[in-house]
Amino acid sequence: MINRKKLEEQQKKEIKLFEKSHKKSKALFDRAKGCLLRGVPMNWMVRWAGSYPIFVETAEGAHFVDVDGNRYVDFCLGDTGSMVGHAPEASVKAISDAVKKGTTFMLPTEDAIYSGEELQKRFGMKYWQFTTSATDANRFILRLARDATGRDKVLAFNWCYHGSVDETVAILDKNSNVIAKTGSVGPQVNPALTTKLIEWNDVEALENALKDRDVAAVLAEPVMTNIGIIHPIEGYHKALRDLTKKYGTLLIIDETHTICTGVGGYTKAYGLEPDAVTIGKTIASGIPTGAYGMTKEFGETAADSKREQYEDVGGVGGTLAANALSMAAMRATLSEVLTQEFYDRNIPLAERFNDGVQNVIKEYDLPWNTTSLGCRTEYWFRKEPAKNGFEAEAAFDDSLDKYMHLASMNRGILMTPFHNMALITAKTSEEDVDYHTKIFREIVENILD
Ligand SMILES: Cc1ncc(COP(=O)(O)O)c(C=O)c1O
Structure with a gap:
């Protein structure tokens, strides 16, 4: 169902696209290598899907802008550190x-x-x-x-x-x-x-x-x-x-x-x-x-x-x-x-995100599933939700994961790294969520038979 050859070709295209639109991040990364171990202030930061990490310029609510002027919908939100949104x-x-x-x-x-x-x-x-x-x-x-x-x-x-x-x-x-x-x-x-x-x-x-x-x-x-x-x-x-x-x-x-x-x-x-x-x-x-x-x-x-x-x-x-x-x-x-209103507003939006992804999964009959908890939701590369860590780890697909993250980043969407998780915050809008559904469909279509 996933065409691995297409996946490999698309990944190469996405890498090129990334490097073309992240030149200032590249310059900062090169400079950082002179003083920071592996060019990053914290070791995990080399593990992002691009050729090097994106350097952030500024953020507000559910969005941030990088040093090259690219704007992102931030569904990663510092892997929960900024679940309340940037700079509330x-x-x-x-x-x-x-x-x-x-x-x-x-x-x-x-x-x-x-x-x-x-x-x-x-x-x-x-x-x-x-x-x-x-x-x-x-x-x-x-x-x-x-x-x-x-x-x-x-x-x-x-x-x-x-x-x-x-x-x-x-x-x-x-x-x-x-x-x-x-x-x-x-x-x-x-x-x-x-x-x-x-x-x-x-x-x-x-x-x-x-x-x-x-x-x-x-x-x-x-x-x-x-x-x-x-x-x-x-x-x-x-x-x-x-x-x-x-x-x-x-x-x-x-x-x-x-x-x-x-x-x-x-x-x-x-x-x-x-x-x-x-x-x-x-x-x-x-x-x-x-x-x-x-x-x-x-x-x-x-x-x-x-x-x-x-x-x-x-x-x-x-x-x-x-x-x-x-x-x-x-x-x-x-x-x-972090009040009751925060959850009342954001949990339905997480459901909307989930429904959007589910529709694409159904449309293409992908062997994937989605799982949610409150304002957190994610998609998985396995048909049924996992019951334990062993099953979950076995479903990891490194090249597919990297591609989904990179292709999303190139289209202005940041997902939580290391798996495909999204958090919804106070200023995430319906348009942001629907935009994710749109690009999700597009990047999936690019790698199907
Ligand atoms: C469930 C859980 N507990 C604790 C931590 C540690 O958080 P920190 O790295 O901010 O200390 C994490 C980090 O991801 C976590 O997911």
Whole structure:
């Protein structure tokens, strides 16, 4: 159905088109190679589909313009960091005001209390702490979970992603052994020492992994989003909660991406009752921050068991964590941007995006599917939605993926890299969504028999 020869030829054409319309980005990339490792300030940035990364000039709402003057509809939105849209007015004002009053003190500001109260209402967790990233939120809650339970192991899911958290940079090999993730750089220790991995949606494997009572915590996205969107099967969350309770394991729900579901993420929307919630990225409009919240019981155990070492050398914290600037940004985002209205407006648009792609898939009878969660939606190169990380990973098609991304970029659409995911934000318009459907049809047609 996909003509691989045509795909190869089209890819070459798209590369030429990219290089023709991104000359200033190329010049900046060449200059960057003199001082930045591989010419980028952060290693993933070499992995975009073009011959080099696009350098951004400016952004507003759902759009950005690059240094060559090309304008894009941004469906990537910083892979959720900018899910609230670029430069939302209320956040820009709060951030500009805060920056003039001093950014960081190692002392609290009232904005932190507001943010704690608001997160408490949204996620039902009693006690909150702030970090500089979602990765740090996960790292610190795992330390507290180990301390509270006196157990060493962490349980996560094959092909999960929770940031650069050492315990979770791991996958299962074909014999179901835990190994460092493909491409993982310098693992701290063999992850099999720290981590148990199972496939998502496998209740039997979950019970088997927990019954030795050596697992401090399960760290789970409530819906997997990083190997594509993989929903839980009916009853899976109940099993997760019942079995973790049965074996004395803490349940940590990572809402960093699933905050796309609604104001209180998937936890509030589906009435989950974890022991802890972690989050980051968009909750401060892209100003680096993260947060972790705990139940009253877990929080009191954690604070009590830490005694004085918790206050300084406990391996939990950071001088810039909870700084005044990030707390002001979080307060403005939670109070004025990431509101119920945000979801009421954007979820129907994500459905429209999904319907547009579905129509093309049906029209050409492609063996592809779409999956959605709130204002996040994506298309997959497999007929049925995947049930776990193994199935999802097996559906990856590198050359097709690169082509879809590059051809989209050349037509002014930026999709989330590494898979084909789109986020809808406050200023994404119906025209933007329909434009995506139009170019999706065109770039698909170009590679069919
Ligand atoms: C579910 C989840 N948790 C945590 C993180 C880490 O976020 P950050 O890289 O901003 O620390 C990510 C990043 O993609 C994520 O997807």
